[in-house]
Amino acid sequence: MPTKLDSIISGKKKDINFSNFDIGKVLRDIAADLSEAGAKDVQGLKVLGNYKNFISYEKAAKRAANPYLQVAVTKGTLVLVLRDKDNDKFEAMDVLVKGYDGIKDKLVKETAAVISLDPDDRVIGPAGKAQADKFGTKVMTEDDYEFGALTGNIVICAHGTPDGTGSARIIASHLGKKTPKDIVKLLTGSKDAKQRIGKDYSGKIFLSGCFTASGGPEAVKQDDPFAKKVWDLLKSAGYTKASVVGMPGPSITARNDGDTDSWDKDNPTAMKRGDKHVVTNMRTVDDYKKNAKLEKAVKVAVEQFNALVGSHNALLDDMNAIAKQGEDRANELGKDPAAIKADKAYQGYKKQYLALKADLEKEKKKLAKAKPVLDKARKDMEDSGLGKTLAKIEGTFGLRTLN
DSSP states (O other), rough: OOOOOOOEEEEETOOTHHHHHHHHHHHHHHHHHHHHHBBEEEOOOOOOTHHHHHHHHHHTTTTOSSEEEEEEEEEEEEEEEEETTEEEEEEEEEEEEETHHHHHHHHHHHHHHEEETTSSSHHHHHHHHHHHHHHHHEEEEEETTOOOOOOBBBEEEEOOOEETTTTOOEEEEEETTTHHHHHHHHOOOOOEEEOOOOTOOOEEEESTTTTTTOOOOOGGGGGGOOHHHHHHHHHHOOOOEEEEEEEESSSSEOSSTBBBBBSOSOOOOOOTTTOOEEOOTTTTTTHHHHHHHHHEEEHHHEEEHHHHHHHHHHHHHHHHHHHHHHHHHHHTTOOOOOHHHHOHHHHHHHHHHHHHHHEEEEHHHHHHHHHHHHHHHHHHHHHHHHOOOEEEEEEESOOOOOO
């Protein structure tokens, strides 16, 4: 059985053979693949030279009657694969780049920039740090950011402000209190060359905030997504090679490796720290309001239930403490029934214990009533589907150009 190819970088159409194989085209395809991941610069990526001998040998041996070549990734290694259109069992392979996926990850991490517009915010602060950790870089702010040597992606972290725009659709009106024009000014407007992208910048600009890709269709201009407005402004200013990516709903940043989305509870998608998951089916103002109401109901029910659990456990601790004091006093009295009955201290402990026990029974009844309320609030949220998230989903505007 042929080897499973995780991704095909060159030759997807099965139209490359011995006569038209072009290593220059392969290198450009590799550059495009690296760029798509966020690493435009391919300097230092060494392609092993044995492919020439491999092609010469297979061409002469004629082991494949109807040969085609593909450049693909399998198990993290970039390989040149020879297959036969007339024989799906035939395969020959040569290594082009060992550890390709690891090299790609390293290039991405070395070239990314993460800017937090609100680093002190209790949500945005940790989210920005998680995304910076994902790319192996540090969080920058509006006071200290630099783009000068940047070749990879830019991530701008902030809250997206939802706005119905009078059409019932939810569209971000601002990202961290900035309009699309303000975002473009942040990217291109500084007099300091280190604090602006160049006209040849071809990375992705991630607007990491809620609703930044929500909106559309394009029939109504006011319904254009925030990310599209940013891209249109960049394009009109001559920054045509970059693309802008937004979140098509409320977005959440994974804090830990292994965090999962919630869309398919039986087969959730595992994420890495810094990955995004988005509530994709919250498209209207009514959805947003309904979800907020459901979330509030769950929050109130959880708080009330937890408060009762806390009260219950505190009473139980007090009961156990009083019982221990009563037991110690009984031991001091030699466990003499007559002495215990006449002892005011012991009888005081007993009275307190019985009172706490009665209070505990009341708390248990309150818990029994609160649990169905909590279960219903959670079920209402689950049934609505509005709080469910989907991992690694985004809206992209603009196709990047490498030359």
